[in-house]
Amino acid sequence: MKNIARLIAIASLSLLNFASAAEWQVGLGSVVITPESPTWLSGYGSRDHAAEGKVHDLFAKAVAFEDERGERLVLVTCDLGSVYQGLTDQVAKGTDERWGLSKERLVINVSHTHCAPEVAIERIVFHHLSDAEEARLQAYIDEQLIPKLIELVGAAIDDLQPSTIGVSQSAALFASNRRLPVGVESGKEYVNSQNPGGVTDHDVPVMLIRGEDESLRGILFGYACHNTTLAFYQYCGDYAGFAHQYLEEAHPGATALFVMGCGGDQNPYPRHGPEGLDHCKRHGRELADAVEHAIHSPQTEVHGPLRVAYTEVMLDLEPPPTREQLEAQRTGDDSYPDRKARYLLDQLDKHGQIATTQNCPLQAARFGDELVMIFVSGETVVDYARKPKVEFAGPLVWVAGYCNDVFAYLPSYRVLMEGGYEGRSGIIHQLVPTPFATNVEDRVMGGIRRVVKEVSE
Numbered sequence: 163m164k165n166i167a168r169l170i171a172i173a174s175l176s177l178l179n180f181a182s183a184a185e186w187q188v189g190l191g192s193v194v195i196t197p198e199s200p201t202w203l204s205g206y207g208s209r210d211h212a213a214e215g216k217v218h219d220l221f222a223k224a225v226a227f228e229d230e231r232g233e234r235l236v237l238v239t240c241d242l243g244s245v246y247q248g249l250t251d252q253v254a255k256g257t258d259e260r261w262g263l264s265k266e267r268l269v270i271n272v273s274h275t276h277c278a279p280e281v282a283i284e285r286i287v288f289h290h291l292s293d294a295e296e297a298r299l300q301a302y303i304d305e306q307l308i309p310k311l312i313e314l315v316g317a318a319i320d321d322l323q324p325s326t327i328g329v330s331q332s333a334a335l336f337a338s339n340r341r342l343p344v345g346v347e348s349g350k351e352y353v354n355s356q357n358p359g360g361v362t363d364h365d366v367p368v369m370l371i372r373g374e375d376e377s378l379r380g381i382l383f384g385y386a387c388h389n390t391t392l393a394f395y396q397y398c399g400d401y402a403g404f405a406h407q408y409l410e411e412a413h414p415g416a417t418a419l420f421v422m423g424c425g426g427d428q429n430p431y432p433r434h435g436p437e438g439l440d441h442c443k444r445h446g447r448e449l450a451d452a453v454e455h456a457i458h459s460p461q462t463e464v465h466g467p468l469r470v471a472y473t474e475v476m477l478d479l480e481p482p483p484t485r486e487q488l489e490a491q492r493t494g495d496d497s498y499p500d501r502k503a504r505y506l507l508d509q510l511d512k513h514g515q516i517a518t519t520q521n522c523p524l525q526a527a528r529f530g531d532e533l534v535m536i537f538v539s540g541e542t543v544v545d546y547a548r549k550p551k552v553e554f555a556g557p558l559v560w561v562a563g564y565c566n567d568v569f570a571y572l573p574s575y576r577v578l579m580e581g582g583y584e585g586r587s588g589i590i591h592q593l594v595p596t597p598f599a600t601n602v603e604d605r606v607m608g609g610i611r612r613v614v615k616e617v618s619e
């Protein structure tokens with residue numbers, strides 16, 4: 163009798179093992195994407211020369227999820243300032259041809275570090291590149307970055323193996339709102355400076371991926387804050403680069419992936435100056451410690467099925483300037499307005515018109531009843547994380563910004579109406595011709611609701 167009971171126990175145990183082992187297949191990959199020769203850095207418009215060495219390497223990492231039915235999602239996270247539709251489309255074309263992974267099942271998220279190469283050749287209109295530097299940048303994008311990202315997705319798919327997934331949430335406090343209202347009596351204006359009373363999102367969502375032997379294989383963690391502690395000319399992942407470095411040192415064999423949240427209007431403080439690198443390491447340590455807190459605390463086990471949805475919404479822009487207005491703006495002094503006018507006049511000459519809309523890709527992935535991930539394009543401000551977390555509460559709601567196409571700041575209605583850098587004036591540094599129209603939030607939230615509904619039915 164005892165033996166029979168033991169046999170039943172063993173049988174149910176192996177059934178359980180089989181069930182949990184088969185529920186998720188997860189694969190991980192990592193590749194160095196530091197340029198082999200110095201390139202122009204993205205971010206700060208005031209840059210006047212190319213990179214000079216590195217603090218540490220820049221990485222792209224990938225995690226591939228596959229549920230019992232074979233549904234897949236691959237999330238690629240990069241130590242890059244930006245990513246653009248053209249680059250995402252080329253990577254997706256490669257992954258679709260080679261592994262049948264279409265763009266609906268692929269997300270490219272960038273950390274927005276300002277110490278990484280520019281990756282949009284069209285943006286050289288805003289820089290001071292020599293012909294040789296332009297050729298070097300083009301070669302980096304075409305011959306290094308894009309092939310490496312395609313191979314990385316393949317490496318994560320090849321690595322698919324039985325795993326368990328857990329999620330929880332922690333917090334870190336070094337991000338602060340950077341839209342400071344001034345001149346309240348004389349007509350409020352928002353300047354780019356620390357606003358300790360402004361809205362933030364200090365959540366650190368954490369996903370842990372464990373192998374069949376319970377070993378930690380993957381650590382996915384998010385935070386909503388610009389990677390702009392540093393303002394120098396060396397390649398560096400900024401605080402996110404240090405956070406994944408510290409986590410991988412503490413957990414040998416695990417791949418750590420940073421997912422940029424909706425930190426368009428959030429900066430790390432303190433920042434810049436002669437102690438910039440020390441501030442950066444401290445922020446990285448604080449974020450890594452927040453993740454450690456999650457690693458040593460109970461997590462919610464995530465079950466399937468996996469459902470993914472993709473949509474694109476068209477965002478209206480304010481009417482473009484006329485040719486006469488642009489010609490008047492061309493002062494020839496290579497100032498920001500001069501550069502922007504030169505770019506828009508070129509658009510008029512090439513296409514006979516200036517774009518009046520901007521495409522905005524949106525994705526959602528639902529992991530059973532436990533997790534909904536939402537992926538938003540653009541330099542997404544914090545309202546786009548706060549609102550979905552309330553509206554779709556139930557499962558853990560994890561909102562990533564800076565996905566697939568970082569075309570410009572993506573303001574909420576509030577930020578647009580307040581104005582300031584993320585609302586209006588930052589558009590001077592972007593290829594998007596003019597600020598967004600007042601229906602921007604309605605369009606974006608409408609698209610987010612559509613993809614979340616699609617994965618929740």
Ligand SMILES: [Zn+2]
Nearest residue numbers: 274388426541
């Ligand atoms: Zn930014």
